[in-house]
Amino acid sequence: MSKEITSRASDYSQWYNDLVIKGSLADYSAVRGCMVIKPYGYALWENMRDVLDRMFKETGHQNAYFPLFVPKSLFEAEEKNAEGFAKECAVVTHYRLKSDPDHKGKLIVDPEARLEEELVVRPTSEAIIWNTYKGWIQSYRDLPLLINQWANVVRWEMRTRLFLRTAEFLWQEGHTAHATSQEAQQETLQMLKVYATFVEEYMALPVIRGVKSESERFAGAVDTYCIEALMQDGKALQAGTSHFLGQNFAKAFDVKFSDRDNKLDYVWATSWGVSTRLIGALVMAHSDDEGLVLPPRIAPLQVVIIPIYKGAEKKDLLDARARDLASRLKTAGVRVKFDDNDNARPGWKFAEYELKGVPLRLAMGLRDLENNTAELARRDTREKTNVSMEGLVERIVQLLEEIQQNMFNKALIFRDEHISRADTWSDFERLLDEKTGFISAHWDGTAQTEEAIKEKTKATIRCIPLDNVPEQGACILTGKPSSQRVLFARAY
Amino acid sequence: MSKEITSRASDYSQWYNDLVIKGSLADYSAVRGCMVIKPYGYALWENMRDVLDRMFKETGHQNAYFPLFVPKSLFEAEEKNAEGFAKECAVVTHYRLKSDPDHKGKLIVDPEARLEEELVVRPTSEAIIWNTYKGWIQSYRDLPLLINQWANVVRWEMRTRLFLRTAEFLWQEGHTAHATSQEAQQETLQMLKVYATFVEEYMALPVIRGVKSESERFAGAVDTYCIEALMQDGKALQAGTSHFLGQNFAKAFDVKFSDRDNKLDYVWATSWGVSTRLIGALVMAHSDDEGLVLPPRIAPLQVVIIPIYKGAEKKDLLDARARDLASRLKTAGVRVKFDDNDNARPGWKFAEYELKGVPLRLAMGLRDLENNTAELARRDTREKTNVSMEGLVERIVQLLEEIQQNMFNKALIFRDEHISRADTWSDFERLLDEKTGFISAHWDGTAQTEEAIKEKTKATIRCIPLDNVPEQGACILTGKPSSQRVLFARAY
Numbered sequence: 009m010s011k012e013i014t015s016r017a018s019d020y021s022q023w024y025n026d027l028v029i030k031g032s033l034a035d036y037s038a039v040r041g042c043m044v045i046k047p048y049g050y051a052l053w054e055n056m057r058d059v060l061d062r063m064f065k066e067t068g069h070q071n072a073y074f075p076l077f078v079p080k081s082l083f084e085a086e087e088k089n090a091e092g093f094a095k096e097c098a099v100v101t102h103y104r105l106k107s108d109p110d111h112k113g114k115l116i117v118d119p120e121a122r123l124e125e126e127l128v129v130r131p132t133s134e135a136i137i138w139n140t141y142k143g144w145i146q147s148y149r150d151l152p153l154l155i156n157q158w159a160n161v162v163r164w165e166m167r168t169r170l171f172l173r174t175a176e177f178l179w180q181e182g183h184t185a186h187a188t189s190q191e192a193q194q195e196t197l198q199m200l201k202v203y204a205t206f207v208e209e210y211m212a213l214p215v216i217r218g219v220k221s222e223s224e225r226f227a228g229a230v231d232t233y234c235i236e237a238l239m240q241d242g243k244a245l246q247a248g249t250s251h252f253l254g255q256n257f258a259k260a261f262d263v264k265f266s267d268r269d270n271k272l273d274y275v276w277a278t279s280w281g282v283s284t285r286l287i288g289a290l291v292m293a294h295s296d297d298e299g300l301v302l303p304p305r306i307a308p309l310q311v312v313i314i315p316i317y318k319g320a321e322k323k324d325l326l327d328a329r330a331r332d333l334a335s336r337l338k339t340a341g342v343r344v345k346f347d348d349n350d351n352a353r354p355g356w357k358f359a360e361y362e363l364k365g366v367p368l369r370l371a372m373g374l375r376d377l378e379n380n381t382a383e384l385a386r387r388d389t390r391e392k393t394n395v396s397m398e399g400l401v402e403r404i405v406q407l408l409e410e411i412q413q414n415m416f417n418k419a420l421i422f423r424d425e426h427i428s429r430a431d432t433w434s435d436f437e438r439l440l441d442e443k444t445g446f447i448s449a450h451w452d453g454t455a456q457t458e459e460a461i462k463e464k465t466k467a468t469i470r471c472i473p474l475d476n477v478p479e480q481g482a483c484i485l486t487g488k489p490s491s492q493r494v495l496f497a498r499a500y
Numbered sequence: 501m502s503k504e505i506t507s508r509a510s511d512y513s514q515w516y517n518d519l520v521i522k523g524s525l526a527d528y529s530a531v532r533g534c535m536v537i538k539p540y541g542y543a544l545w546e547n548m549r550d551v552l553d554r555m556f557k558e559t560g561h562q563n564a565y566f567p568l569f570v571p572k573s574l575f576e577a578e579e580k581n582a583e584g585f586a587k588e589c590a591v592v593t594h595y596r597l598k599s600d601p602d603h604k605g606k607l608i609v610d611p612e613a614r615l616e617e618e619l620v621v622r623p624t625s626e627a628i629i630w631n632t633y634k635g636w637i638q639s640y641r642d643l644p645l646l647i648n649q650w651a652n653v654v655r656w657e658m659r660t661r662l663f664l665r666t667a668e669f670l671w672q673e674g675h676t677a678h679a680t681s682q683e684a685q686q687e688t689l690q691m692l693k694v695y696a697t698f699v700e701e702y703m704a705l706p707v708i709r710g711v712k713s714e715s716e717r718f719a720g721a722v723d724t725y726c727i728e729a730l731m732q733d734g735k736a737l738q739a740g741t742s743h744f745l746g747q748n749f750a751k752a753f754d755v756k757f758s759d760r761d762n763k764l765d766y767v768w769a770t771s772w773g774v775s776t777r778l779i780g781a782l783v784m785a786h787s788d789d790e791g792l793v794l795p796p797r798i799a800p801l802q803v804v805i806i807p808i809y810k811g812a813e814k815k816d817l818l819d820a821r822a823r824d825l826a827s828r829l830k831t832a833g834v835r836v837k838f839d840d841n842d843n844a845r846p847g848w849k850f851a852e853y854e855l856k857g858v859p860l861r862l863a864m865g866l867r868d869l870e871n872n873t874a875e876l877a878r879r880d881t882r883e884k885t886n887v888s889m890e891g892l893v894e895r896i897v898q899l900l901e902e903i904q905q906n907m908f909n910k911a912l913i914f915r916d917e918h919i920s921r922a923d924t925w926s927d928f929e930r931l932l933d934e935k936t937g938f939i940s941a942h943w944d945g946t947a948q949t950e951e952a953i954k955e956k957t958k959a960t961i962r963c964i965p966l967d968n969v970p971e972q973g974a975c976i977l978t979g980k981p982s983s984q985r986v987l988f989a990r991a992y
Binding site: 035037038039042043044045046047050051053054070071072073074075076077078079080082083084087090091094095096097098099100101102103104105106107113114115117126127128129136139140143149155159160162164176178351 | 575606618
């Protein structure tokens with residue numbers, strides 16, 4: 009096999025990079041911190057996007073598109089939001105290049121083409137969108153306004169990692185406006201549920217639904233809800249967030265509506281987003297030392313058929329059978345490829361599709377031709393079975409669902425085994441270092457203690473789970489009284 | 501009717517803006533030259549995108565995503581391309597904002613966060629993509645490389661118009677790499693054909709396929725092929741381009757491959773794109789003084805059902821029948837809406853859906869309930885018919901196709917009536933001013949003459965039609981010998 013993958017045990021971080029690059033999901037680019045999403049990775053994103061898009065539309069949302077640029081004066085309007093993102097903004101200051109008089113064939117920024125007002129490349133679109141909503145909302149009849157946008161955003165991060173943290177990334181951002189606080193809060197929770205459903209049912213990744221502590225909140229939000237997933241190295245990953253924005257943006261952009269009694273009030277808002285970061289979570293949660301393991305429901309390719317033959321003997325018959333099966337699988341809605349490339353040997357192909365995480369591999373040789381059989385290999389368990397061609401299409405359809413379920417169960421067991429309770433500081437530190445995963449512990453509720461814990465251990469409060477049971481206790485660090493446990497973890 | 505539309509006769513340009521804004525396709529934004537694409541306009545774009553995306557995939561292309569930013573040094577590499585776009589580049593120079601020490605709550609660009617190398621916001625992606633392809637292509641086995649990208653691009657235009665010319669726009673850009681010149685040229689023509697098919701069959705807009713003169717070529721191309729459409733005011737609009745790039749970008753980015761005989765050669769390239777500009781063409785070509793007229797195949801909404809009732813009498817029965825019809829239409833694949841909004845009167849709704857260009861309107865009142873009928877109104881011809889509910893679903897499905905065809909035929913007749921031949925300069929000028937449309941005339945083949953004609957008349961060479969018949973003649977301006985006619989027009 010030509011493409012060596014670092015093992016998880018020897019270097020987890022390098023293993024991840026190997027999978028992303030050698031598994032053909034993405035590539036580094038010439039632009040610092042920006043990646044190229046390769047066709048295979050983009051096909052995966054398209055499948056994820058299509059499911060999410062359908063779920064958004066089913067819950068009454070429409071797509072729209074707002075400008076890439078935010079004039080600085082608008083960006084400033086909601087102060088906390090501006091403060092939160094100011095340090096990572098790419099800024100357009102000029103609108104023209106010109107020939108460099110000193111170097112033939114080179115260009116320089118034309119100093120005469122300086123913009124009167126600088127433009128921020130959107131790190132998130134609340135500002136430009138709420139400035140637009142001001143013109144769209146006058147009365148309660150214009151509400152709710154339920155809009156989503158699929159777009160690229162830019163956050164100038166100092167340390168970047170493919171998919172997990174890139175300067176530019178693709179995402180969707182929902183921005184809704186409501187007549188009442190209650191309705192906006194319901195929307196916030198509804199979208200959290202949509203995200204949780206998507207990640208669990210399509211990405212086969214169990215998540216904890218919770219609310220963020222104040223210091224982990226989205227800049228400008230009243231409350232940030234999140235779904236948190238667990239990676240195989242025991243670190244948590246925030247997989248999606250849904251924000252209740254209160255009237256903060258409506259006040260910053262002066263968006264008022266007249267209610268049924270003709271009374272003017274500020275509009276209530278939410279925003280929510282998931283990004284290509286989810287692909288990083290998918291890779292880290294399910295893959296193994298042989299390569300990617302992709303859940304069937306979103307895998308670009310669900311089944312690959314590989315013919316095994318020597319010379320030309322009966323090759324026609326083998327091809328015909330494979331093509332017939334592929335065609336019947338397609339009809340049944342399965343994403344299938346018959347790899348009849350003569351330039352690569354079966355062994356190379358086996359390794360390649362294993363690396364790419366294709367859920368099912370079917371190999372067919374001359375003996376199979378005689379016996380009316382094929383060899384079926386599952387990517388998740390790496391089990392091989394000899395199967396009859398009779399009823400094979402139905403069997404494959406069923407098996408794909410089984411793999412989906414099995415991947416979820418495996419991740420769920422791993423996740424549940426990695427939620428520990430700590431009641432003393434030494435337990436807390438030991439569990440974090442040795443067992444890793446989520447640690448459920450009491451916290452006195454202050455940002456100061458949260459920060460101190462983070463400095464000592466690098467662990468942050470991932471969330472206060474929505475299904476938390478109130479419990480009296482003493483803060484793990486300060487011993488001060490606490491009314492509930494929260495979930496800590498080291499995180500991506 | 502609350503939304504007044506300027507008529508075409510009184511102010512064509514204002515009529516267009518009225519349709520775009522009042523028809524809910526797009527809105528102006530706070531960013532100079534950038535627009536907001538509203539949900540209705542975006543739904544139209546999604547339909548167009550989905551069809552094109554399917555056609556690209558059927559011709560073997562895959563989607564990928566490349567960075568928004570192009571480092572200046574890469575941007576410069578292909579000189580003609582750089583020179584062509586330098587004047588309209590938005591440039592990122594800094595990566596951070598900070599608090600303004602002199603104005604509380606305001607931000608300034610942090611002078612210490614200047615980028616070592618400026619980043620150009622992509623006006624087109626040849627540079628960043630060919631720099632990436634260098635790492636992907638080594639051998640003839642890596643070819644052809646057939647990739648498409650859906651993305652936003654920025655061209656800092658001085659005069660902007662909604663959809664037709666905006667600083668930021670959405671588009672797709674295909675970038676392919678081939679082992680031979682011939683194969684690349686075939687790809688260029690294949691994609692031109694895909695565009696022509698899409699615009700004619702889905703947008704109901706006939707196009708002329710042709711090749712650009714040298715001065716109208718894409719910067720960096722060897723040949724630019726185009727499809728040209730005609731608007732109702734007799735001006736042409738370039739609806740899509742497909743470029744044969746030769747080895748220009750391969751040489752600029754040093755992309756070589758070893759062929760079957762292990763000989764190294766530069767790769768051959770194409771690029772091709774269409775953008776949200778197509779929506780502008782759609783609006784201008786088909787609409788009338790009452791509003792938009794959208795072709796059924798891409799209309800966000802194909803049928804609207806409007807109930808007509810007084811008080812609550814038999815409203816339940818009416819609603820039940822409308823819902824049943826809507827549900828049967830949906831099952832038949834029709835995009836239908838039953839507008840049961842009580843806050844708006846039928847007359848207002850009629851005008852609103854007419855403005856939005858919904859191809860078919862069904863009105864159902866109490867008498868229809870008795871007679872088992874409905875009133876069917878076509879948007880394209882504005883004909884109204886009383887129809888029986890019997891077999892109505894089939895009739896509607898058929899009628900939608902009829903409308904699609906009728907819109908194309910109408911546009912084709914208009915276009916063909918507006919192709920004139922001119923053999924003298926005075927005819928040329930008179931036809932341009934009085935008849936408008938395309939003028940087929942002899943041209944001596946020089947850029948100088950082309951420029952002189954443009955200065956005198958504002959008409960440009962739209963293309964040399966692919967099906968041109970060679971013909972000896974004298975240049976319309978200089979009288980010098982010419983071997984073929986070319987198509988002139990004033991254009992968007």
